[in-house]
Amino acid sequence: MFIINSLRNILENLKNNDYYWLKLKKREAVMTTAVMSHHKIDMQQESLRREGAGGSRILASAATFPALKRIALATIHLKKGGIREPHWHPNADEFTYCVDGKALVTLFSPQNICETMTLDKGEAVYIPKGITHHIENINDGESNFILCFSHETPEEQNFSSALCTMSAHVLASTFGVPETTFEPLLEKRHDALISWKREVTKPAHASIPSLHKINLDGTNPQIAAPGGTGHVANRHTFPAAQNLSLVSLRMVPGSVREPHWHPDGTELNYVVAGEARLTVFSPDGEVDTFTLTRGQASTIPSGYFHHIENIGRDELHMTVFFSSSLPGDIGISGALSAYANDVLGASFDLDPKFFAALPKISEDVLVVRGGG
Numbered sequence: 159m160f161i162i163n164s165l166r167n168i169l170e171n172l173k174n175n176d177y178y179w180l181k182l183k184k185r186e187a188v189m190t191t192a193v194m195s196h197h198k199i200d201m202q203q204e205s206l207r208r209e210g211a212g213g214s215r216i217l218a219s220a221a222t223f224p225a226l227k228r229i230a231l232a233t234i235h236l237k238k239g240g241i242r243e244p245h246w247h248p249n250a251d252e253f254t255y256c257v258d259g260k261a262l263v264t265l266f267s268p269q270n271i272c273e274t275m276t277l278d279k280g281e282a283v284y285i286p287k288g289i290t291h292h293i294e295n296i297n298d299g300e301s302n303f304i305l306c307f308s309h310e311t312p313e314e315q316n317f318s319s320a321l322c323t324m325s326a327h328v329l330a331s332t333f334g335v336p337e338t339t340f341e342p343l344l345e346k347r348h349d350a351l352i353s354w355k356r357e358v359t360k361p362a363h364a365s366i367p368s369l370h371k372i373n374l375d376g377t378n379p380q381i382a383a384p385g386g387t388g389h390v391a392n393r394h395t396f397p398a399a400q401n402l403s404l405v406s407l408r409m410v411p412g413s414v415r416e417p418h419w420h421p422d423g424t425e426l427n428y429v430v431a432g433e434a435r436l437t438v439f440s441p442d443g444e445v446d447t448f449t450l451t452r453g454q455a456s457t458i459p460s461g462y463f464h465h466i467e468n469i470g471r472d473e474l475h476m477t478v479f480f481s482s483s484l485p486g487d488i489g490i491s492g493a494l495s496a497y498a499n500d501v502l503g504a505s506f507d508l509d510p511k512f513f514a515a516l517p518k519i520s521e522d523v524l525v526v527r528g529g530g
């Protein structure tokens with residue numbers, strides 16, 4: 159009797175509290191969901207990881223994921239005291255978003271312009287091609303970052319490896335010191351990438367604003383729809399972003415990012431939290447439906463029709479990067495509304511009354527709650 163009552167309670171609980179979630183799962187089961195998808199990027203692959211004394215980096219480029227075009231993705235995990243060493247990217251801009259923790263970032267640009275800034279959770283920094291930069295964890299715990307590059311195979315030159323390629327004579331002449339001064343450095347000859355220091359220092363001067371930094375999640379969202387919000391960093395809202403853009407997208411459970419496409423820009427999204435389902439329709443007729451969970455990413459070529467659903471119980475948070483500073487967005491709600499009912503009727507071989515029954519929408523709905 160106890161067991162029967164327990165089962166009854168469990169069923170009642172599911173019926174009352176989890177009905178909508180179960181409905182979503184059922185719908186998921188009847189859809190053809192790809193286990194492997196060439197649009198999907200699993201950032202947990204060990205082969206993509208490079209460890210250093212102060213943390214690790216995972217880099218997904220076209221070398222591993224050929225679907226990446228004009229864009230690449232990385233995550234950096236820094237332990238307390240961890241440092242992504244000073245470096246620059248010869249062929250790519252970088253857009254870095256702080257997922258959690260607190261960092262110090264120093265940019266060094268031509269004309270000896272040096273900017274040091276803090277980077278907190280929800281903030282992002284844009285680093286143009288060739289500009290020297292570093293990321294230093296000044297949090298008491300770990301810090302995590304998502305990085306996007308404006309090239310599918312981003313190159314890098316790190317201080318630790320670059321300096322050691324020059325002779326003692328050249329280095330000593332540059333700094334006006336004896337050649338023996340550089341012997342300890344040249345004997346090292348290594349590529350640190352992620353280094354570590356014992357003392358964590360938090361300079362007081364570093365909190366000044368910078369044109370390279372945006373408090374992305376700390377301001378009012380540019381997209382505030384019934385199903386979610388989007389904080390947008392593009393060339394209009396953040397002029398430093400010249401070749402990439404970023405949307406910090408949050409969707410409530412059950413919501414749908416309406417079917418749409420981007421006329422100018424490859425999309426590269428990463429799940430910070432939650433569970434998503436996407437469908438991508440390719441011009442060759444392929445329909446690719448797949449799910450993403452925390453730590454997974456996908457790329458969608460420019461102009462390809464796609465959608466995003468939150469199929470989890472909790473909020474879905476994604477960072478959505480684009481290979482363009484103004485990628486554009488055409489949603490199906492507005493696109494269908496732009497054409498006369500008889501044109502649509504002829505195209506779908508349906509009575510125009512079908513389309514007359516649909517609301518005409520002058521502005522894209524973007525993110526809807528779902529469920530009709």
Ligand SMILES: [Fe+2]
Nearest residue numbers: 245247252291
């Ligand atoms: Fe970098």
Ligand SMILES: [Fe+2]
Nearest residue numbers: 418420425464
């Ligand atoms: Fe999109």
